[in-house]
Amino acid sequence: MTARETAVAVAHPNIALIKYWGKRDERLVLPFTDSLSMTLDVFPTTTAVRLAPDAATDHVVMDGAPAEGEVLRRATTFLDLVREHAGRRERAVVDTRNTVPVGAGLASSAGGFAALALAAAHVYGLPGDAEQLSRLARRGSGSAARSVFGGFVVWHAGDPDAPYPDRASYAEPVADARLDAALVAVVLEEGPKPVSSREAMRRTVATSPLYRDWVTDSRADLARMYTALRDGDMTAAGTITERNALAMHAAMEAARPAVRYRTTATDAVLGHVRRLRAEGVGAWATMDAGPNVKVLCAPADAQRIADRMREVTDARVVVAHRGPGARLRQVTA
Ligand code: PMV
Numbered sequence: 001m002t003a004r005e006t007a008v009a010v011a012h013p014n015i016a017l018i019k020y021w022g023k024r025d026e027r028l029v030l031p032f033t034d035s036l037s038m039t040l041d042v043f044p045t046t047t048a049v050r051l052a053p054d055a056a057t058d059h060v061v062m063d064g065a066p067a068e069g070e071v072l073r074r075a076t077t078f079l080d081l082v083r084e085h086a087g088r089r090e091r092a093v094v095d096t097r098n099t100v101p102v103g104a105g106l107a108s109s110a111g112g113f114a115a116l117a118l119a120a121a122h123v124y125g126l127p128g129d130a131e132q133l134s135r136l137a138r139r140g141s142g143s144a145a146r147s148v149f150g151g152f153v154v155w156h157a158g159d160p161d162a163p164y165p166d167r168a169s170y171a172e173p174v175a176d177a178r179l180d181a182a183l184v185a186v187v188l189e190e191g192p193k194p195v196s197s198r199e200a201m202r203r204t205v206a207t208s209p210l211y212r213d214w215v216t217d218s219r220a221d222l223a224r225m226y227t228a229l230r231d232g233d234m235t236a237a238g239t240i241t242e243r244n245a246l247a248m249h250a251a252m253e254a255a256r257p258a259v260r261y262r263t264t265a266t267d268a269v270l271g272h273v274r275r276l277r278a279e280g281v282g283a284w285a286t287m288d289a290g291p292n293v294k295v296l297c298a299p300a301d302a303q304r305i306a307d308r309m310r311e312v313t314d315a316r317v318v319v320a321h322r323g324p325g326a327r328l329r330q331v332t333a
Contacts, residue, residue, distance in 0.1 A: 005050060005051050005123065006048060006049065006050040006051075006123065007048070007049055007118075007119040007120075007122035007123050007328060008046065008047070008048045008049075008119060008328065008329040009046070009047055009049075009114075009115040009116075009118035009119035009122075009326055009327065009328050009329065010044050010045070010046050010047075010115060010326070010327050010329050011044065011045055011047075011110075011111040011112075011114035011115035011118065011144075011147045011148070011325075011326035011327075012039050012040050012041065012042070012043065012044050012045075012111050012147060012150075012323040012324065013039075013040055013042075013043050013045075013100055013108065013110045013111040013147060014037035014038060014039040014040065014110050014111075014143065014146045014147050014153065015037055015038055015040065015183055015286060015288070015294050016035050016036065016037040016143065016146075016286070016288070017036055017037060017038065017225060017237065017240070017241040017244065017286065017296065018033075018034070018035050018036040018037075018218060018221050018222045018225055018240070018241075018244050019035055019218070019244055019245060019248045019288075020033065020035035020142050020143060020155065021033075021201055021204065021214065021218075021248045021251065021252070022201050022204060022205045022211065022214075022215070023142070023201060023202075023205070024157075024160060025165065026202075028139070028165065028166050028169075029138050029139050029141075029142050030157065030158060030160075030165055030166075030169050031142055031155070031157045031169070032157060032205070032215050033157055033215055033218045033219060033222075034154060034155060034156055034157050034218075034219070034222050035143075035146070035154070035155050035222075036152065036153065036154045036155075036174065036222060036225055036226075037143070037146045037152070037153050037155075038151065038152055038153075038181060038183065038322055039146065039147055039149065039150045039151060039153060039322065039323045039324070039325065040183060040320040040321070040322075040323045041320055041321050041322065041323030041324070042099075042100075042185070042318055042319075042320040042323070043098075043099050043100030043108075043111065043318075043320075044099055044111060045096060045097065045098050045099070045100070045108070045111040045112045045114075045115045046096070046097045046115065046329065047094065047095070047096040047097075047112070047115035047116050047119050048094070048095045048096075048119065049092050049093070049094050049116070049119040049120050049122075049123045050092060050093045050094075050095075050123065051090045051091075051092055051123050051124075052090065052091045052092055052093045053090045053091075055090075055091040055092075055093070056091065057076075057091055058072075058075065058076045058079050058091045058092050058093070058094065059091075059092075059093045059094070060072050060075045060076070060093075060094045060096070061093075061094065061095045061096070062096050062097075062098070063096070063097055063098055064097075074140070075094060075116065078113065078116060078117075078120070078139065078140045079091075079092055079094075079120060081136070081139055082117075082120045082121065082124050082126060082136070083124060085124075085126055085136070086124040086125055086126045088124050088125075092120070092123065094116065094119075094120075096112060096115070096116065098111075098112065109140070109141035109143065109144060110141060110143040110144045110146065110147040111144075111147050112140075112141070112144070113137050113140030113141040113144030113147075114137045114144045114145075114147035114148050114326040115326060116137075116140060117133055117136045117137035117140060117144065117148070117326075118133060118137075118148070118326045118327075118328060119328070121133060121136060122328060130148055130149065130325070131170050131171075131172060132170075133148050133326070134146070134148040134149070134155070134170045134171040134172070135166060135167070135169065135170045137326075138155075138169065138170070138171075142155070143155075145169075145170065145171040146171045147325070147326060148171060148325055148326050149171060149172065149173045149325040149326075150173070150322065150323055150324040150325040151173055151174070151177065151322045151323075152173065152174040152177040152179070152229055152322070153171050153172065153173055153174065154171065154172060154173075154174050154222075155169070155170070155171040156168070156169055156170060156171070156172075157169060158170075174226070174229055176229075176230050177229040177230065178229065178230060178231065178232035179228065179229045179232045179233070179234065179237055180232070180298065180299055180322075181234065181237065181296055181297070181298065181299070181321075181322065182296075182297055182298065182299040182301075182302035182319060182320065182321050183294045183295065183296055183297075183319075183320045183321075184283075184294070184295040184297065184302055184305045184306045184309060184317060184318070184319050184320075185292065185293075185294050185295075185317070185318045185319075185320060186269050186292060186293040186294070186295065186309050186313065186315045186317055187292050187315055187316040187317070187318065188263070188265045188266065188269070188291050188292050188293070188313070188315045189263075189265075189290070189291050189292065190316075193261065193289055193290050195259055195261075195289075196289075197288075197289040200252055200255075200259040200261075200289060203252075203255045203256075203257070203259055204251055204252045204255045204259065206255075207255045207256040208251050208252065208254045208255040208256075209254055210247075210250055210251040210254045211251050213251075214247055214248065214250075214251040217244075217247055218244065218247070218248075221240050221243065221244045224236065224240050225237060225240050225241075228240060234282050234297075234298050235282060237284075237296065238282060238283070238284030238296050238297070239284060241284050241286050241296050242273075242284040242285050242286060242296075244286075245285065245286040245287050245288075249261070249262060249287060261287065261288075261289055261290050261291055262287065262291060263291040265291060265313070265315075266287060266291045266292075266293060268312075268313070269285070269293040269309070269313060269315070270285050270293065272308065272309065272312050272313075273285040273293070273295055276305060276308060281297075281301055281304065281305065282297055282298055282301055283295050283296075283297050283301065283305050284296045284297070292315075295309070299321060302319045302321075303319065306319050
């Protein structure tokens with residue numbers, strides 16, 4: 001790949017049906033388990049990266065304001081990694097625009113780091129295919145590895161005994177997935193989460209008596225999910241998705257001190273999802289590192305579920321379908 005001065009990339013968030021929760025290597029961002037997600041067609045992040053050969057530091061603008069603190073540190077650490085791989089030294093100007101609430105468990109970092117990885121790889125002239133890009137995005141935020149691809153995506157944890165564990169952990173599209181699914185996002189809160197997913201994972205791995213069982217269960221869930229996706233079996237996919245999310249939250253709630261992202265509003269929405277099922281509507285819930293709920297369903301049921309959620313909550317409700325992988329929008333030589 002030839003180096004360019006500016007690149008603009010767009011990427012979408014993904015929601016895991018089989019969750020990633022816990023790193024076996026913090027520096028390389030290597031997870032304990034494989035995870036599987038659906039990339040969405042809503043909430044894109046657009047990121048422009050421009051080389052700034054005369055600048056002494058990176059300059060990062062997020063949603064119109066200069067980034068500072070942890071956000072700036074993570075972006076700069078990521079750019080350092082790209083520069084190290086590319087053998088380059090120039091600093092960069094990054095301008096990133098989210099359409100997803102940041103830090104609220106709606107996977108803003110997934111779309112964000114997938115877009116940053118793609119744009120930065122272009123401006124610094126890093127060679128590699130999409131699989132390689134997923135390894136790079138992984139280092140910014142684990143779930144970002146999956147947003148490199150569209151549709152249903154699996155992120156392989158990789159064999160811990162592989163000679164190069166970094167190479168063994170990458171994402172790719174799920175082959176032969178025949179499921180047609182939608183996700184109804186029930187956005188209860190848009191603020192940043194009280195505990196970062198990084199810290200929450202660390203605490204769960206170190207102190208939760210349920211973590212080992214979570215790892216074992218999650219492997220079994222993944223095997224069943226592959227079958228459900230290949231068979232286009234919505235009921236099976238939904239049942240596994242909801243169970244997997246509840247198990248992840250149970251594991252973190254058993255940590256010391258407990259990590260609790262679910263609120264009473266979350267539990268109320270979970271109750272409405274169960275009620276819909278009792279009425280014969282195929283609806284299954286999943287939650288990430290935040291109070292918001294995403295409801296997995298067949299596309300034909302999405303509107304009805306969204307209408308119900310608007311009726312019974314004052315949440316912002318957004319219907320999403322399968323979306324595309326990360327794309328370059330504009331490249332200036
Ligand atoms: O990519 P991170 O470090 O923000 O972790 C995300 C973890 C979950 O969203 C809770 C689960 C997942 O697999 O996306």
